[in-house]
Amino acid sequence: MPGSETRRLGVEEEFQLIDVKTRRLVSRAPELLCRLPDEGYVAELQRCVVEINSGVHTDLDDLRDDLLRRRALLVHAAADLGLGVAAAGAVPLSVPAELQVTETPRYRRMLADYQLLAREQLICGTQVHVEVPDRDEAVQVAVRIAQHLPVFLALSASSPFWADGSDTGYASMRSLVWIRWPTTGPAAPVSSAAEYDRLIDDLVSSGIITDPGMVYFDVRPSSHQPTLELRVCDSCPSVETITLIAGLYRALVEREITALRSGAAPVPPSPTLVRAAMWRAARSGLEGELVDLEAAVPRPAGDMVERLVEALRPQLEQLGDWETVSRLAAKAACAGSSAARQRRALRRRGRLTDVVDQLLAETAGGQPAEPQVHDLDQSLLHGYLPRSAVGGGTLDDTYDEAVDTDGAPRPAYRPLVDTLERIGAAELRRIQDEITHEQSAADVTFRVTDQERPQPFPMDVLPRIVSAADWSTLVAGLEQRALALNAFLVDVYGERKIIADGVVPAEMLDLAPGYRTSGAAVRGRPVRAHICGTDLVCTGPGRFVVLEDNLRSPSGVGYALAQRAMMRRFLGELWDEADIVDVEPTLDMVRQTLLGAAPPAAPGGDVSVAVLSSGSQDSAWFEHMMIAERTGFPLVHTRDLTVLDHTVFVRRGRSTTRIDVLYARIDEDMLLSSTGYDGTPLRSGLLAALRAGTLTLVNALGNGVGDDKAVYTFVPAMIDYYLGEQPFLEQVPTWVCADRAQRDTVLDRLHELVVKPTDGFGGGEITIGPEASEAELAKRSFELNFRPERFVAQEVVPLSTHPTFDGTGLYPHHIDLRAFVHLRARDHGVTAHVAPALLTRVAPFGSTVVNSSRGGGGKDTWILGSPGRPAT
Known part of the structure; x- marks a missing residue:
């Protein structure tokens, strides 16, 4: 236990106030502070923030207990007002215009002087004070400990998202916002208190700051207490993290004061390098690399934390803190940073509200809203239950594709699971975060329903395997189904034989919203569904069932290709022994399909194609850009189009290009209601071009009738009617609610x-x-x-489950499969070609809804090339 000479320490914590209904920041600090004791609870610049000041302690456990008690009082008082409390460097889902600065003369002056900096001060930090009565020693120690500050920032990093909900790509966005103030950054390069005070006086007299309290160096002598204050940390949802940081910081100060008094000369690193190392810590948190400032080389953050703990062991043992700090450091290495946990929360369910809820729960002392953290020596499948846990129950007939009923990997998956276990949970977390960063940089994003900003498309690290035998069955069934549906579309917008023969009732078309008069603009062409998307689920070994058809503008192929590229880059060792079908031919298939869709009146041998998008607001904007770039076709918008003499052109400035084929990645209603380059409505011109045979839309207008869930019930009959075959793939029993009995x-x-x-x-x-x-x-x-x-x-349908990495281990998530079938006209017939790039969509944990717009993610999907390979 600490002795009587132990340096005392204390902590200041800042908390964000959250409306529990909207999960948004609210400016209600004055109201909340009226319900709290005067001692220890204070206002901050923004009225959405409350600060707690701990008592002064010598014992680290006493500090932790004090912080827990003060937090509990704050949380309970806030709950009475319908508020939650989040200890985080920044939180998403806030509207800066709605927030207010605290009404004091000092804060009003700061708002007037600093404008944007004050308005965007929607950030919270944690400050640790360690007793250093001698101010000469304090300023010299501040310089001596600079090289270790990145470790403290990495441990505390808790602000990956900015106020608008966007993932910043950083673990600590707070530190980047904070550094904009004029008196932040490395400790003042002075050697005495007198020199330090002259510097502060000069800053005040210059008019840059109004008082010494506005000096915000990373480490500074406190302006009002005999302490040396650490200021680099984000607010931490976990009190254990604060306790770890406080214990390490006190030991570091103790070591450097001892060295100073012994006459040991400091070796301070370059301030430029320190600043760069702080940026690296803000970028990476605990999941990437930090800069070892002694050697000026990068090292894994976990190694840097371990090295610092071991280097301070003599001081920690002397203070009685070794057992606590070493235990908390090991736990931090296993759990990762708060920033990483927040990103995992978003990956699990795709909702920023889940991120806020997790922060509220952790701040209040609850466990993180994620599966239990594994011990490092346990299997990634430890505790894996190969059954669905939905709605609190289990579906006994749920099939897990990768894990058998005893919890062991199936033969095809054993090499993959073994490799991931060799890599380990901590490294997989780092890889997953790097993948997320790369996706953000490359705009591999998807917009979730009711969410303003697109988010990185969640991608899992364990691929899904489709055996060669299963693939052969799928190809035959997918080609058959696409050909039958295309024949149906050609028929219902032509002779309507299937209606006349009573196979599909006429009233079914009357009730189908996707049946449009615009669809009749194209008649007599053999292909209407050039690129089909078919969604399937696996319900048992080798048994795939069709869930629905997508014949308008199915998305997903770009995400499937991006996932393969990411896996090859970050987990290339998984391919060492695998025989996997290459997905690279997929975009050439797209190119050939679009070129082959030339309309009857197109000039021979000179087909002009463009990819049509609604723009960056489209949920699949990334995919539109990828397809255009990789196929070499221009990416255009409706505002670029004009129609002259029944021919469509793209106009950009003085350039005019004829377009024969438009790959329309845009909703049909939006397309037909848009205006073109000259402000003229496009509807009549496009329909005229279609009728004249100068334009092909891929896919055709009116194809929504084939997507109709009621029409879906008749697909087996279509296969028999048009192809004279029985379906190779099953589909889900369906009731049409327009029928009263059903x-x-x-x-x-x-x-x-x-x-x-x-x-x-x-x-x-x-x-x-x-x-x-x-x-x-x-x-x-x-x-x-x-x-x-x-x-x-x-x-x-009991969707199969598949092991999915949730940051600590593998857990069962429901999955489905989207396949893409290309149809091309050939010799008075139609041929079908199934793309080798498959999109496996992964439902959020505990859900069966896999759609990306509802927060789902994806997996790389391996089609094994050798029939002799073991099946799943």
């Missing part, structure tokens, strides 16, 4: 069925009976009675 069945079984809008895509408006609340079921029941024709219902 609707009544659905209402009786609403709690156990999936209900979907007939025209829905992207996972919108789906009700999954076993997961839905009573309120959600009641709302859907009302809709089924009021407008039954809008919905179909399906049995809950």
